[in-house]
Amino acid sequence: MPDPINTPTSTQSTLQAVRFRGGGFHPRRHPWAALAAFALLIALWEGTSRVGLASPLFLPPPSAVGRALAGMIADGSLWLNLKASLLRIGVGWSLGTLGGLTVGLLMGVASVARAVGVPLVSAFFPIPKIALLPLFILWFGIGEASKFATIGFGVFFPTVIAVYSAIDSVPRNLIRMAQSFGLPWGAILRNILLPGALPGILAGFRITASIALILVVAAEMIGAEYGIGAFVLMAGNLMQTDTLLAGVMVMSALGLTIGALLSLLERRLLVWR
Amino acid sequence: MRLLISDLTHRYDDLTVLDRIDLVLNEGEVLAVIGPSGCGKSTLLGIAGGIVAPSAGRVAVDGPVPDGCLNPITYVFQDFALLPWRSVEENVALVLAHHPLPAADRRARVEEGLRRMGLWEFRQALPKQLSGGMRQRVGIARALAVRPAILLLDEPLSALDAQTRELLMDDFLDLWRREKTTALYVTHNLDEALRLADRVVVLSRRPGRIREIVTIEEPRDRRLAPAAQAHLAEVRARLWHLMKAEAQMADREIARA
Numbered sequence: 001m002p003d004p005i006n007t008p009t010s011t012q013s014t015l016q017a018v019r020f021r022g023g024g025f026h027p028r029r030h031p032w033a034a035l036a037a038f039a040l041l042i043a044l045w046e047g048t049s050r051v052g053l054a055s056p057l058f059l060p061p062p063s064a065v066g067r068a069l070a071g072m073i074a075d076g077s078l079w080l081n082l083k084a085s086l087l088r089i090g091v092g093w094s095l096g097t098l099g100g101l102t103v104g105l106l107m108g109v110a111s112v113a114r115a116v117g118v119p120l121v122s123a124f125f126p127i128p129k130i131a132l133l134p135l136f137i138l139w140f141g142i143g144e145a146s147k148f149a150t151i152g153f154g155v156f157f158p159t160v161i162a163v164y165s166a167i168d169s170v171p172r173n174l175i176r177m178a179q180s181f182g183l184p185w186g187a188i189l190r191n192i193l194l195p196g197a198l199p200g201i202l203a204g205f206r207i208t209a210s211i212a213l214i215l216v217v218a219a220e221m222i223g224a225e226y227g228i229g230a231f232v233l234m235a236g237n238l239m240q241t242d243t244l245l246a247g248v249m250v251m252s253a254l255g256l257t258i259g260a261l262l263s264l265l266e267r268r269l270l271v272w273r
Numbered sequence: 274m275r276l277l278i279s280d281l282t283h284r285y286d287d288l289t290v291l292d293r294i295d296l297v298l299n300e301g302e303v304l305a306v307i308g309p310s311g312c313g314k315s316t317l318l319g320i321a322g323g324i325v326a327p328s329a330g331r332v333a334v335d336g337p338v339p340d341g342c343l344n345p346i347t348y349v350f351q352d353f354a355l356l357p358w359r360s361v362e363e364n365v366a367l368v369l370a371h372h373p374l375p376a377a378d379r380r381a382r383v384e385e386g387l388r389r390m391g392l393w394e395f396r397q398a399l400p401k402q403l404s405g406g407m408r409q410r411v412g413i414a415r416a417l418a419v420r421p422a423i424l425l426l427d428e429p430l431s432a433l434d435a436q437t438r439e440l441l442m443d444d445f446l447d448l449w450r451r452e453k454t455t456a457l458y459v460t461h462n463l464d465e466a467l468r469l470a471d472r473v474v475v476l477s478r479r480p481g482r483i484r485e486i487v488t489i490e491e492p493r494d495r496r497l498a499p500a501a502q503a504h505l506a507e508v509r510a511r512l513w514h515l516m517k518a519e520a521q522m523a524d525r526e527i528a529r530a
């Protein structure tokens with residue numbers, strides 16, 4: 001067939017091109033934009049200090065923060081404090097997660113457990129868990145146990161909620177299918193409920209990891225010798241703002257690392273999605 | 274194995290869905306069930322397979338369990354009901370895992386099911402990598418792996434496009450040519466019923482009652498032959514006549530609700 005537009009015909013003068021109007025509203029990747037914005041922000045920050053717009057005491061330039069960070073690494077204080085915080089997060093989060101998985105699972109599969117659990121969880125969930133630290137200090141002493149308890153308690157309730165709603169979201173038709181083939185209860189739990197709930201459970205981990213990070217810093221600010229929270233508080237008290245900001249950077253890096261690890265775990269475990 | 278349904282009534286709360294159904298599914302027979310949307314076809318199948326408890330009435334099977342049969346009454350689902358996190362072969366193996374079988378037998382059953390459905394090369398694929406037709410073939414392979422005596426199929430082709438539906442109908446024909454597995458086949462689609470069934474049960478609109486049972490005299494394998502067309506057209510007209518009024522009324526009922 002001949003090209004109908006480029007063939008001269010009697011109607012040539014009335015031809016009008018159809019205008020493209022489908023652009024925009026479509027997310028595209030701009031990998032350099034974020035990096036450029038970041039660099040610009042740091043340069044601006046450095047610049048304001050250099051020209052004297054901001055007092056280096058209140059807003060030290062990034063170069064000073066970097067030097068403070070290097071100093072922390074050199075004298076071992078970074079690792080000393082980070083280690084203390086990591087231990088608290090690790091133990092507290094694991095305790096809360098273990099408990100939350102167990103209770104959430106029970107509430108997911110047993111309607112009696114759910115009837116008992118839902119009002120209790122709803123009552124405890126909104127309490128800012130840091131408010132319980134003084135009580136836990138009275139119970140467990142000022143040492144590590146009260147911090148583990150605060151973090152564990154803070155992690156427990158969101159985990160319970162994540163787990164039982166994840167179990168609810170497993171399609172019922174898969175369970176009916178398994179029953180119709182005579183799979184026993186334990187096999188349905190292992191092969192259908194748990195893998196089906198895994199995406200929701202991992203999404204819950206993301207939330208509880210950030211809760212653990214907040215709680216560890218708060219608890220360390222209330223009473224701890226070592227730990228990133230204690231370190232930052234001390235630097236503030238001594239007006240060492242560069243060291244303070246270096247500590248904040250470490251927290252940010254910690255949060256990013258935990259997030260990246262969880263993303264890795266999700267990619268590994270949820271290839272089927 | 275035969276399946277006997279007697280004086281079956283089912284209610285969801287106040288809603289009566291099935292009303293006094295008596296039905297016998299004979300050994301080796303393919304019985305299609307058609308009826309307007311919402312008349313209780315899926316409920317009937319659920320009760321027949323023991324995954325819905327009926328409000329009243331009884332369901333029984335009659336006859337010995339055939340050799341090698343692990344799950345006498347076995348479903349094929351409209352939405353395939355595959356585990357998305359398991360590969361094709363793992364989905365089939367799932368329904369064998371709780372049976373005490375020698376490992377070799379287990380493997381042989383999985384392989385046989387997959388080969389028959391043309392899935393052997395795709396055994397390591399995940400469901401998301403397969404087309405709809407392939408997914409339903411996994412569902413059929415899974416059902417075959419337990420060597421069922423009675424197959425319950427709930428609109429097994431209605432999630433598929435027309436061409437894929439034709440291909441899978443051929444697979445079913447092949448199955449029934451070789452195995453003569455007794456089957457209760459729920460469908461919306463007259464073509465499927467006319468191609469696959471020995472008898473067709475027409476249900477009324479909700480509450481579902483049996484309006485009529487129509488026998489298709491022509492053997493399944495000869496239904497595409499020109500000589501069969503007159504009889505099939507007659508059956509089709511009869512079925513459509515029975516369905517049309519029910520469907521129209523059901524349609525209006527739903528619109529009012």
Ligand SMILES: Nc1ncnc2c1ncn2[C@@H]1O[C@H](COP(=O)(O)OP(=O)(O)OP(=O)(O)O)[C@@H](O)[C@H]1O
Binds near residue numbers: 309317479
């Ligand atoms: N678990 C349930 N609880 C309450 N009502 C239900 C339930 N399952 C089905 N129903 C209702 O019972 C009626 C019959 O449902 P059923 O699924 O058996 O019909 P169907 O004939 O298979 O319909 P379709 O052709 O749409 O698949 C419908 O009106 C439906 O809304």
Ligand SMILES: [Mg+2]
Binds near residue numbers: 314316427
């Ligand atoms: Mg249905």
